[in-house]
Amino acid sequence: MSNYKDMHTASIETPEEFWAEAAAGIDWEKPWDSVVDSPEPHIYRWFSGGKLNTCYNALDRHVERGRGDQVAVIYDSAVTDTQRKITYKQLLDDVSRFAGALAANGVEKGDRVIIYMPMIPEAIVAVLACARLGAVHSVVFGGFAAAELATRIDDATPKLIASASCGIEPSRLVEYKPLLDEAIELASHKPDHCIVYQRPQVEASMIDGRDVDWNEAMQASEPHDCVTVEATDPLYLLYTSGTTGQPKGIVRDNGGHAVALYWTMKNLYGVEPGEVYWAASDIGWVVGHSYIIYGPLLHGNTTVLYEGKPVGTPDAGAFWRVASEHKVAAMFTAPTAFRAIKQQDPNGELIGNYDLSKLRTLFLAGERCDPDTLHWAEDKLGVPVIDHWWQTETGWAIAANCVGLELLPVKAGSVGPAVPGWDVRTLHSDGSDVATGDVGAIACKLPLPPGTLPGLWNAKERFIESYLSRFPGYYETGDAGFIDADGYINVMSRTDDVINVAGHRLSTGAIEEVLASHPDIAECAVIGAADEMKGQLPLGFLVLKAGVEHDPESIVSDTVKMVREQVGPVAVFKQAVVVARLPKTRSGKILRSTMRRIADNQEYKTPATIEDPAVLNEIAAALKTIGYAV
Ligand code: COA
Numbered sequence: 252m253s254n255y256k257d258m259h260t261a262s263i264e265t266p267e268e269f270w271a272e273a274a275a276g277i278d279w280e281k282p283w284d285s286v287v288d289s290p291e292p293h294i295y296r297w298f299s300g301g302k303l304n305t306c307y308n309a310l311d312r313h314v315e316r317g318r319g320d321q322v323a324v325i326y327d328s329a330v331t332d333t334q335r336k337i338t339y340k341q342l343l344d345d346v347s348r349f350a351g352a353l354a355a356n357g358v359e360k361g362d363r364v365i366i367y368m369p370m371i372p373e374a375i376v377a378v379l380a381c382a383r384l385g386a387v388h389s390v391v392f393g394g395f396a397a398a399e400l401a402t403r404i405d406d407a408t409p410k411l412i413a414s415a416s417c418g419i420e421p422s423r424l425v426e427y428k429p430l431l432d433e434a435i436e437l438a439s440h441k442p443d444h445c446i447v448y449q450r451p452q453v454e455a456s457m458i459d460g461r462d463v464d465w466n467e468a469m470q471a472s473e474p475h476d477c478v479t480v481e482a483t484d485p486l487y488l489l490y491t492s493g494t495t496g497q498p499k500g501i502v503r504d505n506g507g508h509a510v511a512l513y514w515t516m517k518n519l520y521g522v523e524p525g526e527v528y529w530a531a532s533d534i535g536w537v538v539g540h541s542y543i544i545y546g547p548l549l550h551g552n553t554t555v556l557y558e559g560k561p562v563g564t565p566d567a568g569a570f571w572r573v574a575s576e577h578k579v580a581a582m583f584t585a586p587t588a589f590r591a592i593k594q595q596d597p598n599g600e601l602i603g604n605y606d607l608s609k610l611r612t613l614f615l616a617g618e619r620c621d622p623d624t625l626h627w628a629e630d631k632l633g634v635p636v637i638d639h640w641w642q643t644e645t646g647w648a649i650a651a652n653c654v655g656l657e658l659l660p661v662k663a664g665s666v667g668p669a670v671p672g673w674d675v676r677t678l679h680s681d682g683s684d685v686a687t688g689d690v691g692a693i694a695c696k697l698p699l700p701p702g703t704l705p706g707l708w709n710a711k712e713r714f715i716e717s718y719l720s721r722f723p724g725y726y727e728t729g730d731a732g733f734i735d736a737d738g739y740i741n742v743m744s745r746t747d748d749v750i751n752v753a754g755h756r757l758s759t760g761a762i763e764e765v766l767a768s769h770p771d772i773a774e775c776a777v778i779g780a781a782d783e784m785k786g787q788l789p790l791g792f793l794v795l796k797a798g799v800e801h802d803p804e805s806i807v808s809d810t811v812k813m814v815r816e817q818v819g820p821v822a823v824f825k826q827a828v829v830v831a832r833l834p835k836t837r838s839g840k841i842l843r844s845t846m847r848r849i850a851d852n853q854e855y856k857t858p859a860t861i862e863d864p865a866v867l868n869e870i871a872a873a874l875k876t877i878g879y880a881v
Pocket residue numbers: 392393394395418420425531532533536538560561562584585587588591616617752753754755785820821822823
């Protein structure tokens with residue numbers, strides 16, 4: 252059985268057999284008692300009773316079976332102009348030693364470790380060392396501010412934090428250590444230790460007794476063996492934006508995760524062990540977890556860790572240089588990166604400077620891909636360009652053209668059909684199916700396949716409320732879209748207040764909380780307005796308190812500074828406008844989606860429940876003053 256339809260049907264009709272067969276790709280210390288079970292209504296667990304170690308599956312077994320001298324990680328840093336190739340054997344040595352260092356600093360199975368590190372090999376070492384010990388890692392993206400890191404420290408309550416002295420952005424050095432110190436200061440929970448990797452660009456100052464130098468810890472440590480864990484034990488937590496300012500701690504298990512990611516490497520991405528796979532993302536995002544680290548290593552691929560940008564490091568040929576130099580077979584990035592390249596090199600002239608004969612497929616995800624960008628990439632690269640759709644929650648793709656099974660026709664604007672394992676529906680608000688081709692809320696029938704979130708960290712009620720309660724028996728994705736007559740899914744927009752800026756998921760609620768804390772602001776709203784390059788950009792609407800005499804422009808620039816300091820530069824909050832009032836329903840709900848349509852100059856209907864329709868004209872007029880709604 253190799254074609255898509257048969258595989259998909261088998262996965263839905265006999266999921267236990269389907270996934271038990273896929274689980275043969277993973278080494279188990281003890282087989283599972285049941286493939287999938289449900290300890291309570293709507294809560295599912297995969298491979299319960301099974302025991303394994305994810306790091307063993309990603310490293311040790313490959314070394315034991317002759318892959319020790321194969322390169323596991325190619326570190327290519329365009330920002331420092333350095334490269335390092337690390338074999339499976341070397342990576343295993345480093346990871347075992349760092350696991351020893353973590354253990355020597357008190358980390359045990361089940362403890363949480365926050366990893367706040369830039370795109371350097373030591374970050375991968377830290378991640379895998381946690382997996383080796385059965386400790387639960389939680390990577391925090393470097394573009395977040397100290398306050399965001401503090402929120403995650405308080406929720407995950409880590410015993411230890413692994414960090415580095417700096418990250419390197421093309422225009423500046425990002426000193427991590429002061430941000431880390433500030434976050435620990437802000438947080439109520441205090442880690443026992445921080446292990447800090449000193450990069451040559453910046454020397455971080457250390458706090459006696461708490462902070463430990465990475466190299467010294469490595470030198471002093473004994474290699475640590477793998478600790479056996481339950482398939483259902485947590486491997487990691489990854490925080491992602493929800494509707495409120497409090498991020499959601501997505502939990503990932505060990506067994507289902509290893510099985511699902513291993514399966515996707517060949518069947519979805521179409522690569523064989525030994526080939527080079529490159530996800531041009533960041534280890535702080537789910538794409539980085541699944542396809543810079545775990546997927547390729549579980550499958551015996553060589554993964555590329557690229558520290559740089561698609562443009563400016565040094566030019567719009569950066570991706571082609573990396574792909575050609577390292578003989579990349581499959582590449583994965585966000586449409587934003589391609590829009591940035593296309594803007595600087597519209598005719599794709601730089602592509603001609605590189606030999607891309609090894610590149611078979613380009614995969615895109617993270618945000619909606621506009622057909623222009625997809626066609627440009629297809630045209631310039633001459634390989635299939637596959638848009639696919641997934642979420643931090645799911646850990647791997649819900650919908651994709653699975654090229655390893657069968658290359659189906661590519662339809663621009665669609666993310667392809669449901670991947671085997673996924674029963675995807677579009678629903679009306681009452682839970683009934685919408686007609687083929689009509690837009691509805693996208694939901695997936697339970698149980699979700701292995702590797703998806705079994706829950707939220709310490710937030711069971713929130714898990715049920717956020718994902719399972721609106722459509723009983725289904726997982727609510729938070730995305731809206733339609734399914735066409737061929738079963739291809741089109742993801743159109745979010746149904747909540749989550750926005751997507753340059754492929755980065757952000758909560759408008761988190762930004763609003765910061766704006767609302769300004770002493771002159773009575774009320775505010777944030778929307779994601781369309782942006783040609785980044786997909787969306789956050790845009791603030793500020794209602795000032797009566798009697799405020801400060802210049803509105805200075806209040807706007809205060810808010811820009813505050814969001815950068817409190818959420819982080821990754822929010823790209825650069826614009827806000829002062830308005831007299833916000834459009835609301837009679838029950839007081841702010842009409843953000845209507846405001847977004849006005850900003851994007853799209854047609855909109857005045858909602859029947861609006862308190863005062865005249866306010867929409869005021870909003871349009873205010874938006875025109877800053878170049879929107881035109
Ligand atoms: N650490 C610290 N700061 C970071 C950071 C990090 N890891 N990543 C981004 N930032 C900062 C940037 O320096 C920038 O700061 P600035 O305001 O001082 O310029 C800010 O956050 C916004 O970053 P970004 O939106 O990424 O803009 P950019 O101009 O730096 O780069 C692109 C634009 C298109 C090149 C970049 O967004 C990109 O490559 N996007 C693809 C995203 C992606 O891979 N997503 C993962 C899903 S697959």
